[in-house]
Amino acid sequence: MTDRNGKDATLHQRILGDIEGKIVSGEWPPGHRLPFEVDLADQYDCSRMTVNKVMTQLAKAGLIERRKKSGSFVKQPQAQSAVLEIHDIEAEVKSLNLPYSFQVTRRSVRTASAEDVRRFEVQSGTKLLDIVCTHFAGPRQFCVEERLINLENVPEAGEADFKEVSPGRWLLSQVPWSTAEHRIQAVAASAEMAALLGVARGTACLVVERRTWSGLGPITQVRFTYPGDTHALVARFTPASQ
Known part of the structure; x- marks a missing residue:
């Protein structure tokens, strides 16, 4: 039986892959606002902390920009x-x-x-x-x-x-x-x-x-x-x- 940590790790990769795919393919173009973390947590039936870690990783990779009180947006690559x-x-x-x-x-x-x-x-x-x-x-x-x-x-x-x-x-x-x-x-x-x-x-x-x-x-x-x-x-x- 998979424990909670294992489930969260698997979901982390799934969420990360889904979002990266939409950005790289152009489905989510620069400036597109991503769903809020709470909504993604509901969508994937996971903790908000798991979603937050995904967002942090995407921001470090330069794919998204996190704006206080506004949400996360696809970043224009340079x-x-x-x-x-x-x-x-x-x-x-x-x-x-x-x-x-x-x-x-x-x-x-x-x-x-x-x-x-x-x-x-x-x-x-x-x-x-x-x-x-x-x-x-x-x-x-x-x-x-x-x-x-x-x-x-x-x-x-x-x-x-x-x-x-x-x-x-x-x-x-x-x-x-x-x-x-x-x-x-x-x-x-x-x-x-x-x-x-x-x-x-x-x-x-x-x-x-x-x-x-x-x-x-x-x-x-x-x-x-x-x-x-x-x-x-x-x-x-x-x-x-x-």
């Missing part, structure tokens, strides 16, 4: 990417234990404008693939990718459909790069960007711009825009040599 690395959006999302997907929202081939010549260091008239993608973490928009690919140096990009593999991941697997440059800034979401990200106009966003070169010359110029509360940048470095 991703980190290294400043000095070429990061992959899919890997960032999966590091949060959330399902990843992306959608191409715009694609066209055009010639380089004067602004492209200035920012991308390509020749006037260079053919560019102009592509915009929205990346998702679970049901929520994770970031928007605005990318130019130099078709003079990467002509095969013009034939890629980017239905199964995102442009960034495709480039990392197809084109070796030799030099990259990052530029980071904070901006307020425009009306168009707010619609793509599913946030209010004027929301603080983190923007990471990158230019990449190979031995052939400029390869790609990309701008990633993240809601400001979901992303952090980290850099690890050592003291300069004396």
Whole structure:
């Protein structure tokens, strides 16, 4: 016969698994309020102390936020990417234990404008693939990718459909790069960007711009825009040599 401690331990794992599953699957999205502890105790026919231990474990894991007098809420996960690395959006999302997907929202081939010549260091008239993608973490928009690919140096990009593999991941697997440059800034979401990200106009966003070169010359110029509360940048470095 199972004693009370054994029953509580089993229920602890069951409750923990049930709640984790609903959060990770997106059934309970960020901001969703969890049932109150007393209600969960009634639902699982267990002590409130067992439920409290589950909530404490979920909070320590960064999955929920406990607010005094308000209850427990699914926490918006925060991703980190290294400043000095070429990061992959899919890997960032999966590091949060959330399902990843992306959608191409715009694609066209055009010639380089004067602004492209200035920012991308390509020749006037260079053919560019102009592509915009929205990346998702679970049901929520994770970031928007605005990318130019130099078709003079990467002509095969013009034939890629980017239905199964995102442009960034495709480039990392197809084109070796030799030099990259990052530029980071904070901006307020425009009306168009707010619609793509599913946030209010004027929301603080983190923007990471990158230019990449190979031995052939400029390869790609990309701008990633993240809601400001979901992303952090980290850099690890050592003291300069004396």
